[in-house]
Amino acid sequence: MKLLLIAVVLLACPKISHSQLLDPHKLLEAPTDTWPTYNGDYSGRRHSSLTQINSGNISSLALTWFFRLPNLTLRGVGAPEIKSTPLMVGGKLFFTIPNHVYAVDARTGQQIWHYEWHDQGGHLIGNRGVGIYRDWLYFLAPDGWLISLNTKDGKERWRKKVADEKLQYFTTAAPMVVGDRIIVGVGGDAMDVPGFLESRDPETGDVQWRWNSEPAATDPEAKTWPDETAREHGGGMTWLPGTYDPELKLLYWGTGNPNPVYAGQGRVGDNLWTCSIVALHIDTGKLAWYFQASPHDTHDWDNVETPVLIDATIDNRPRKLLAQAARNGYFFVLDRTNGKSLVSKPFVPLNWSRGVDARGQPIPDPKKAPTPDGSLLTIPPGGATNWPPPSFDPETKLFFVQATRGYSLAYLTDTDPRPEGYGGSGRNLWSQRELDAIKIDTGEIAWSHPFPHQNLQGLGGPGILSTDGRLLFTGDFAGNFVAYAPGNGKALWHFPVVRVVSNGPETYLLDGRQYIIVGAGDTLFAFALISPPR
C-alpha cells in the first residue's frame, strides 16, 4: 500500500521527481559554479568574482583539455569559428557553430552529444550560442528556425519559424532566457527587411510579445521616416543578446543599421529605432525609452554591441548605469532608468560625426555619407568595435573593449531615389587593433594596448573576461590567449591557441576548481591551475 502510494505520487508529480538542469532563477545570481547565459549573467559585465586563479599564481595556469571540431566546411564561409560562448550547467558545456550544437563534458572535454541542422538558406556567418531553461535548450538555425532540444541527449523537442530566410533574414543570436520567456532576435540586411525582437514561450515556442524595430504609423517616431515604404523596410536587426535589470524589469537591446545600408537618400530622417539602444518592459515588450547612437546611419554601424549594466557612484550619487562601446566609435554611458545621457565620447578618432546633440546623441556629418566617388572615413569598414563582448571591472571601474582604429572608403553604388539592398560598399585602407580601457565616469582612455599591426578588417575577434583575481583575459591577433593586468594592460601570461581567439572567454568553478574556457577557430580550450588548491 505504501509503495503504491509513492508510485501514485510520482506519477502525479513528474516535474517534482525530475531534477531540472537549470532553474531560471539561477540567472539572477552572479555566476560562480555555472555560466548559465551568453554573458554569464544579465548585466553583460562578463566579470567574475572568482579569485582562485589570480595575478599571483597566473604563471601556473595550464591547459587541461581541448575539444576540436570535426573537419567541417560551412556554405559560403569555409572553416567554422567558435563565436558562441558555451553555457556551463551541471558539469556540461553547450555551444554552437552555425547548424551545429555540441554538448561536451566540462571535466574531460569529451563529446556527450551533437545535433546537426540542414539549412535551406540564411547566412552561416556565426552563431552566438544557446539558451537553457530547466531541461530544455534553445538555439537558432541560420534559416530562421528556433529549435528546442533536450539538454540530456540533444533530441529535438519542437521547432518554430521566427523569420523568413527567403526575405534574407538570417539568425545567429543566442536566445536569452528571462524567467518564463525566451527572447529571440534576428538579423538580415541584404533585402531591406524590418527588424524585430520576440518573447516566446519556453514550453510551446509560441509568441508572447513582439517588438518591432520600426514605429507603427500612429507612433510619433514614424515621422523619422519619409514614407511607409521606407519605414516598412527599415532594418534595425536585433542579432546580439541584450541585458536585463530584474529590479526595473527592463530589457536592454541594441538595434542594427537601417536599410538600405549605405544609401540613405530614400530614407531621409533619423530612422528610429535603428542604430539605437532600446529599453523594453519585460512583461509587454513595450518601449520604455530609446537612445539613438547613429541617427540616419549610412555606414553599417549596427548598434548591437552589449549594453553593459553597471551600478556605480557618480557625483556622490549611486547610479544605475548602462555603458556601451559602440561600433560607430562612441563610448556611451546612460542612466538606465530613463535613457538620459551621462557620457558620449569617442574612444577612437572619428570624422563621421560633428559632435553630439542636447540628448548626447551623435550628429552625423552629411559630408561624410557614402558618395559615388568615395568618402574617406577615419573608421574601418567593420567599425571601431564589433560584436566581440567587452567587460567591466568594478574594482578599477574600467570598461574594456577590443577596438580598431583605421581608415576606409565609403562608396554609394545605388544612386536611384529608391535604392535597394546595401546600395554601396566600404573599402578597408589601414587598421590597427588595440585593447582599450575606458573610464566610465568620463569616457577617457585609461590605457590602450595596441597589437602588432595586421591588415585585418574589423568584423570579429576576441571577447573579454575580467575577474576579481585582477586578471583580464582576451586574445591578441597573433593567435595567443593572453591574461593582462586590468590596471595597466601589462601582459602577465599567454598561451598560443594558434588561431585568433574567436569568442568571449568564460570562467566557473567545477569540483572546487576554477576553469577558464575560450574558443579559437575550430577548437575550445579549458585552462586551470596546474596544482589546484585542496
Added chain:
Amino acid sequence: MTRTPFVFAFVTALGLLPFALHAQTNPPAQRPPARRGPESTREFLGLGTPPDPQAAERGSKLYSANCGFCHGAKATGGDTGPDLVRSTVVLHDEKGNLIGPVVHDGRPSRGMPAFAAFTPDQLRDVAEFLHLRVELAANRGTYKIGDIVTGNAAAGERYFNSEGGCRGCHSPTGDLAHVGSRLSPPDLQQAFLYPESRSLSGASEPLPAVVKVTLNSGQQLTGHLRSLDEFHAVFTDDQGEFHSVALDANTRVDVEDKMTAHRQLLDKYTDADMHNLTAYLVTLK
C-alpha cells in the same frame, strides 16, 4: 630631395607597444578577406539558383511593355503597383511557379489586370527578369563602383608635387608610370591612399617587412619578419636561416615601416584632395 629611408619603430617587448609598430606578419586565422565576387556572395547569402541572363533579357522587354507602367521601370514600385524586388511572392518564387499564376490571372481585387495571353515560357522569362532585379539589389558581389574621376587633375598634380609630398618617394615616370592603365580608378584610389591595402603592382601578398632584433648582449639580428607578437619575433635572415627570439624587457625590436607618410596623409586629406589626386594619377597612362 632625399628618399625616405626605412623608418624603424621601437618596441619594448613587455611594455606597451607603441603605435608606430607595424609589421607584415601572417596571422594564423584571419586573413584580409578578399572582396567577394557575385558567385561566392550568392552562395554566402543563400540566394539559390542564379537568374538565367538570356531569359531575363527576354523578360525585360515583356516587363517594360506590360508591367513597368505600374511597377516602375526597375520594378521597385510605381504610383499604382507595388515594389516587386522586395516582394514576398518574388523572393519565394522558383522559375515562375508563384509569379506565373499572378501575372497570368491578375489580382482583380487589387486592380491588377490578368495577362492571360502570356505563354508559360513568357511567364518564366518575366520571372527571371524579376529575379535578376533581386540579384542586382541583394547580391552585393554584383555592385559596381561608378565614375570616381570627379576631381581636378591639375590640382591633384600640384598636391602630388607640393603639399602631399608624394614626389619625395614616387615618380610619375618611374614607379607610377602607366599606373592609370594598370589599375581601375577605384583600385588606384584605394592603392595610393594605402598601398598595403592593394599593392600597386597588383600583387595581393606584400613582401615581408624587415625586422632588426637587438639582444641584451648587444648582438643584432636582421631578417624578414614571419610573425611578431609581444612575446616572440620570428623571422628568416638573408641566408635563409630561421630565427625565433623570445622577447623580454631587454630585447629591442625594430620593424621597418615604409608606410608612415601614407598614414600621416590619411589624417590630412580632404575628400577633394583625394579626388584630385585620383584624377591626376589616372592620367598616368
